[in-house]
Amino acid sequence: MKITNRIISILIVLLMLFNTGTVFAATDSLSYEAGYEAGYDYGYDRKDNDTKLSANDAYFDKYKDSKAHRALKNKIDDYKESEFKNGFIDGYMDAYDEKGNANQEIDYPTDLGKAMGAIKGAKDYQSGKDSDWRAAIPGSTNISKMFELDKQSSSYRGTFIKEFTTAFNEGYVEAYDMAAYDPTLVTLEQSFMDGEDVGVIVGAAYGAKDFYAGKELDFKRDLPSRNEITEQYSLNNDELDYEDGFISGFVSAYEESYNQAYREANMNDGLNKAISAIIPISGGTAVTEDKRFTVDVPSGTYYHDVNLSIITSFDVREAGYSNLIKASDSYTIQLSNSSGNIGEGKSIELSFEYYGDKFKGGIYRKDGSNWLYIPTDVEDGKMSAKINPKILNSSGTTFSAFVDDNTAAFRDIRGHWANNEIDAYVRRGVISGYSDNTFKPDSNITRAEFLTLLSRVYNWNVNANPGSSTVFKDAGTFGYYSNVINYATYHNYISGYGDGNFKPGNLISYAEVEIIMNRVLYYQSLRWIDVANNMLYDKKARSNSFNSMNNKITRAEVIYMLYNITEND
Template sequence: MKKTKVILIVLVMILIQSITTSIDVQAITLEDRAYNEGKAVGRSSGQIYGQKDYINGKRNNWQKAHAEEEKIVIDDYNLKQETATYRFNFLKGFREEFKLGYENGYKNFSGNVKKTTYEIGLEHGKIFGIIDGEIYGKKDYYEGKVNDWRNQIPSEASIRREHSLNNDADKYAEGFLLGYKIAFEESYTNTYRETNIDTSKAPKENGILHGTEMGFKLGSTLGQIDFADKKSNNWEKALPSNLDVMIKYNLNREVQEYREGFLVGFKDGFRDGYIESFQQQNINLGKENINYKSISMLGGNLTSTDGIMKLEIEPGTIYEEKYLSIQKGDFPILYNANSYIPVTNSYFIRIENQFKTIGLHNPIMLTFKYYGSERGGIYQLVDDKWRYLYSDIKDGEISTKLDSKFYMGGVYAVIIDDNYTELKDVHSNWAGQEVYTFIRRDYITGYSDKTFKPEASITRAEFITLLGRVMEWDNDVNHDQIKKFSDYNTFGYYGDVIAKATSLKLINGYADNTFKPTKPINYKEIEFILQRIPNNNKFKWSEIEDKMMYEKYTRSRSILSKENNITKVEVVYMLYHLQNEGKI
């Protein structure tokens, strides 16, 4: 009872006298708790003693006042029954704050006294009257007694003895007694009534408080999960049912009022926690989202803020200084979700100039940190579809070369494809990387014996089939116009692609009114077809021929004659580079 009384004294003194008390409510050790409790008592007691000594004309002597009050505190707080450690730290805190409180109370009064002795006594009396009235009001309610302050207010003799009023000035004592009685009556009555109300509403309020806390925690967790799963910010959809909440938090064992309050609080807390957590994830992503760097003729590296992706640009790759940026996005949206497994977020490389492009004189290396299957690869998002880029996996990294002459940036991610078919005669070929890339892009499937036969000739129908896959022709075809070919009944599987190619005027039949789908196609015919693709009318096979010799040290049979049949691997090599350059 004594400890509760003194804590209330501190609170009231703070409101009336605007005293700031620094107490560490977070303390967890016995020494800290005892020390802080002593400080709480010391500051208020010291201030009152300082004021009283000044009023009574005594000199400023906090040590004497402290010695007198310390004896009372030891008895009031039963400190002799506490451990030596607790008692020592309590008295230490009490002494430190008593000194500060005393000097503050004495000096403030001595510096500018605006109140009479009677008014000060009245003020002090009200402080203790409020505290005692509250204590007795609650005590009588809990003991089932009637609301009557007269039965509990102490006698004048008791008040004088308790507060040492016989040793104070008469005017101070007179004011103290009046202030005490007035405050006691009001505080007792109000506390008795408020306790009655609080007791009836406590279960529901506690339920709301606890439900809000638990709802906020769960909402925060589910908000993070939904953000990671790329779901929309929708707390109502994620909110558990009342039955789930009842089961999870054992609410059937609580009183009805508590359950009702818990469910109401849970919903409010869940909403706030979910929305706050979801939006915070967005903010966090935004903070690490964009990374800018200037790259000059000297080259340099650009790394995403999370350290997952980097660009390595050799000296001499670009001539004029340019700014590049990396923006981190969500997990990639997959058009082939049944076989594709995303490993990283997507990253958007931007060229920060008015043309949004730079000329590259050397390839630039794009690298991700990667620890996974050999079926992983770096993919670029092109026309809302992920396109595989030939990737090298080594020592916890996966990398690819970006060798477009005019680089416009792009969106990249690491994705694993578990469904493509390995072909056994590809990697040893001179254009093995290009062929393997086309396999990973689902352009090439190979034969039933898991071979590609790269050096074999490619037929007319096979060529336009591969061209159609690379150019992503739609399925809108009309067979009427190819029925004119006398060998129409031999087209079989190739009927659709022949109809599409002829409708686009990319390929014709022969003078004898045949198409000859299984006839090998030659370099001259290839050149004819590719020149009819929009924006590719200047295509020359000789450019590919030179590229093969310069980059792959491989001589094409076209050197002898363009009437020779082109090989399957040469077609792949050609289409790979035309696609990479954006020409098809």
């Protein structure tokens, strides 16, 4: 049947070319052909199914806007949705009915008449003519010549022309009406769905917001007006039919989503839900009841089975998040590790359900009253981060997802080996970049800049010290760095040079950094060679310290060192 239809289509086009000198593409366009192929394949797969799915339902419910549909749309130049749909339905019906019609005789007069009528009907509409199938149909003499009916009996010829005429009428009217009304139908359907998609998101946000603000349920309270929706979603330049459909879909979905979000917030308010799981030495996964937070522990992380609990806090209405926007509930992990041992080099992965901005979203760990950003990977529907198992204990460690609208994107750290560590310290407010939107990760760092960074990481109170930096000959050049130099020299973290100068602008070496860090970290020792080896192993980045410890350290290396010291502490 599929091959027969193609032969008939080719025959009609050729006949029209020979007789009128014009070829019309009403049913022979690339969009139609692609739709026919897709519909035929889908119908063929379903034809043995006991429950028949109508062609229209197959197109709208199972195929439209699918991955395969979008892929075809992108491949076809001058893609037309209405033609694709017509082809899909024709192909689907042909494939579905092929088995039942395999032994039936082909009704050439009807098939040819309807196909030619469809071509003429579409052409007349596109040419601006009124619908008039009688004016469009060839005369009986021309029909006889086109199909060589003079070789048939007069009885056969009369029957053929009669059936051809009836089918031509039907095909012409259907094609004319479809060309006239189908674009509007497609526009209305698409606009309504687009409006629904937006309305669901906005309605849910306002529903939860109103509940936590202590307001009564009333979806109309913040429902945008027609003009506001039109302006906010740039509908002014679109067709009026699309605007009407979008607004109708938006309002309908907004109300339903608002009510649902308000009632869910009401159900969850004031509740803390907890789940517990035994994580064996072979590893395991713990998932919260809402399925929105997952803890994945790899094998060998612990030397004995551990008990892991996750407490969910519905705290989105709490304040005190500074510039951060809450993107999840908070989850507190409590872990009981009786042996106290942890596998070296192991990391635990945390995952949040997330659909927001990929760059601005991230996972944060609560540290006192602050939230500290953790390097986060964001995909569609998920954000994840690796943490050191050492930070989990029986007292509980709390994590949450946030969106930071103020986060900066430095163009020269994208793809850099220390990108994650630099991004973490930028989001935590420890470091900043330059005015040209760069960070210069591979530039060296001065003695004064290094001390300033230490003061921010370790929260030095540089404004309350009895020492004085004026003992140095070059104290007049310290400027902004006076207090931090005063603090560091007072605590003997660093000293000046033998000539009585401090030289704050001198670039600092790996050897100097090692000495200073061992004084700052008086309760533990640090060997720079260990940091350099970790960089080489974890990041595939070779430090210039391998050539000489007197070489100068880079900004990226300092950030990498400090981040790993503080996170693994």
